[in-house]
Amino acid sequence: MKDLIVAVAMALALEGTLYALNPGGMKQVMRTALETPDKILRTVGLGALIAGVLIVWLVRG
Numbered sequence: 001m002k003d004l005i006v007a008v009a010m011a012l013a014l015e016g017t018l019y020a021l022n023p024g025g026m027k028q029v030m031r032t033a034l035e036t037p038d039k040i041l042r043t044v045g046l047g048a049l050i051a052g053v054l055i056v057w058l059v060r061g
Helices: 002-021 023-035 038-060
Strands: none
Touching: 002 023
């Protein structure tokens, strides 16, 4: 459970950093995401999910 909380905190810190350093760029990313078809977003999300699980599996193995 402790690892999950740390992972969520790290994700929040990373996302907060992106918004703090480049708010205009993040707005553009959101606009682009809204214009991207659902199928592509779903495929990219699934790829990120698989990559994340693979990285955790390799590191924590």
